[in-house]
Amino acid sequence: MKISEKLKSSSPVFSFEFFPPKDEIGFQSLFETIEQLKPADPSFVSVTYGAGGNTRSKTVDLVGKIKNEIGIESMAHLTCVGHKKDEIVSVLESLENCGIENILALRGDPPKGEEQFIKPEGGFGYSNELVSFIKSNFSFCVGAACYPEGHIECGNLSQDMDNLKRKVDCGVDFLITQLFFDNKYYFDFIKRAEKEGINIPIIPGIMPILNLKQSQRFTKMCGASLSDSLIAKFNGFKDDLDKVREIGINHAIEQCRGLINSGAPGIHFYTLNRSKATLAILENLRGL
Numbered sequence: 017m018k019i020s021e022k023l024k025s026s027s028p029v030f031s032f033e034f035f036p037p038k039d040e041i042g043f044q045s046l047f048e049t050i051e052q053l054k055p056a057d058p059s060f061v062s063v064t065y066g067a068g069g070n071t072r073s074k075t076v077d078l079v080g081k082i083k084n085e086i087g088i089e090s091m092a093h094l095t096c097v098g099h100k101k102d103e104i105v106s107v108l109e110s111l112e113n114c115g116i117e118n119i120l121a122l123r124g125d126p127p128k129g130e131e132q133f134i135k136p137e138g139g140f141g142y143s144n145e146l147v148s149f150i151k152s153n154f155s156f157c158v159g160a161a162c163y164p165e166g167h168i169e170c171g172n173l174s175q176d177m178d179n180l181k182r183k184v185d186c187g188v189d190f191l192i193t194q195l196f197f198d199n200k201y202y203f204d205f206i207k208r209a210e211k212e213g214i215n216i217p218i219i220p221g222i223m224p225i226l227n228l229k230q231s232q233r234f235t236k237m238c239g240a241s242l243s244d245s246l247i248a249k250f251n252g253f254k255d256d257l258d259k260v261r262e263i264g265i266n267h268a269i270e271q272c273r274g275l276i277n278s279g280a281p282g283i284h285f286y287t288l289n290r291s292k293a294t295l296a297i298l299e300n301l302r303g304l
Contacts, residue, residue, distance in 0.1 A: 017089055017117065018117050018118060018157035018189075019059070019060055019089070019091060019118045019157050019159065019189070019190060020157045020189040020190060021157075022059045022060065022089070023190055023217045023219075023281055023282070028276050028280070028281065028282040028283065029059040029060075029219065029281055029282030029283075030056070030057075030058055030059055030282055030283055030285070030298060030301075031058050031059050031060045031061060031062065031091075031219070031282065031283075031284045031285065032053055032058050032061045032062070032284075032285050032287050032294060033061070033062045033063075033064065033221075033284060033285065033286050033287060034046060034049075034050070034061060034062070034063050034064070034078070034287060034289050035063070035064040035288075035289060036063060036064070036074035036075055036078055037074075037289070042289075043078075045289070046078075046289050047086075049287070049289055049290060049291045050082060050086060050088070051086070052291040052295070053287075053291050053294060053295065054086065054087075054088060056294070056295060056298050058088060059089065059282065060088070060089040060090060060091055060118065061082055061088055061089070061090055061091070062090070062091040062092070062093060062120055062284075063075050063078045063079045063082070063090065063091070063092055063093060064093045065092070065093040065094055065095050065122070065124070075092055075093065076092065076107065076110045076111055076114065079091070079092045079111070079114065079116050080111075080114035080115070080116065083114070083115060083116065084114065084115060089117075089118070090116060090118070091116075091118035091119065091120055091159065092111050092116055092118070092119055092120070093119075093120045093122060094107060094108070094119050094120065094121055094122065094146070094150075095122045095123065095124025095125075095146075096122070096123050096124055096135075096136065096139055096140040096141065096142070096143065096145070096146050097123075097124035097125070097133070097136070098136055098139075099136055099139050099140075100136060100137065100138035100139050101138055101139060101140070101149070102138075103139075104139070104140070104146070104149070105153075108150065108153075108154055108156070111156075112154065112156075116156075117155075117156060117157055118156060118157045118158075118159065119150060119156045119157070119158050119159070120158075120159045120160065120161070120192065121143055121146045121147045121150060121158050121159070121160055121188075122143055122146075122160070122161055123140075123141075123142055123143040123146070142183075143160060143161070143183055144179075144182050144183040144185075144186045145186075147160060147183055147186040147187055147188055148186040148187065150187075151186065151187035157189050157190075158187060158188055158189055159188065159189060159190045159191065159192055160183055160184070160188045160190075160191055160192075161191070161192060161193075161194060162180055162191045162192070162193050162194070162205070162209075162218065163176060163193070163194045163239070164193050164194065164196050164201035164202050164204070164205040165194070165196060165201050165239060165240055165241060166239060167179070167239065168237075168238055168239030173208070177208055177209065177212055178212075180209070180212075180214065181212045181213070181214060184214050184216060188216060189216060190216050190217040190218070190219065190281075191214075191216060191217070191218045191219065192218075192219045192221050192284045193205070193218065193219065193220050193221045193284075194221060194238055194239075194240060195221050195222065195223045195234070195235075195238070195240055195286055196220070196221075196240055196241075197225075197235075197240070197241070197242055197243070197246055197267070197271070198241070198243055198246070199271055199274050199275055199278075202220050202275065202280070203278065205218075206218060217281040218280075218281070219280070219281055219282050219283070219284045220275050220280050220282075220283060220284065221284045221285075221286060222268055222271055222272060222275075222283050222284070222285055222286065222297075223268075223285070223286035223288070224264045224265050224267070224268035224293045224294075224297065225250075225260070225263070225264030225267065225268070226260065226261050226264050226265075226288075226290075226293055227257070227260065228247075228250050228254055228260055228264075231264075246267065249263050249267070250263055261293065264293075265293055265296050265297060268293075268297050269297050269300045269301065272297060272301055273300075273301060276301065283301075285297070
């Protein structure tokens with residue numbers, strides 16, 4: 017089922033993001049995580065696509081298995097990185113053959129060891145080009161990424177919104193935000209998007225803080241922020257992993273509750289291939 021159809025429901029859409037593991041042990045662990053999360057009845061799950069396309073076949077295999085064997089609607093991430101147009105076509109045809117109906121179209125990050133994204137010869141340089149190509153040649157429901165605090169490579173929020181409008185106008189059906197830890201960024205972003213005529217569903221992406229140093233590293237990499245007041249909650253507990261986890265989950269619950277109560281269409285959880293924190297948050301949200 018296409019995610020655009022699921023988003024027409026009056027109930028919030030809850031979804032989980034996974035990444036393809038590097039080895040067989042990792043895959044076994046991931047499938048255990050997915051089975052643990054299945055009773056939470058996610059609307060869909062998504063599977064990321066490695067920099068340089070080095071997990072291409074794993075992404076296709078994984079989304080196919082999750083949908084066809086485990087029985088959960090799946091969305092494959094697809095990037096422009098390292099692919100010529102005919103290679104993109106091959107991936108899309110493989111996904112189509114697996115019965116996948118949903119794609120998250122991304123430019124993608126530069127491959128490891130490279131500082132800047134370089135357009136592949138015979139490929140695409142921007143995500144809007146990828147969106148346009150998919151929509152012109154296939155029948156997938158296409159999602160895309162957006163950045164409440166601005167894309168890390170973009171000069172200012174106005175330019176970032178112009179880029180997003182260009183992408184949405186190519187046929188994007190819905191958006192998923194980059195992680196953020198203060199809901200004001202999401203609501204400010206929604207207002208700015210609406211002013212630009214962007215009226216498609218925008219699903220907030222949430223990642224609970226389970227390890228403060230790890231979360232600080234993530235935010236530095238992607239241009240998101242952690243407020244001083246939020247960091248202060250962890251003072252005196254940075255070496256107490258259980259307490260850090262408790263504080264992080266409680267903050268995520270507050271975030272999600274505030275988002276849903278204020279009209280967000282759902283929550284997309286960045287799970288890091290773990291189940292316990294996501295389940296704990298959902299158990300608290302089910303009473304909304």
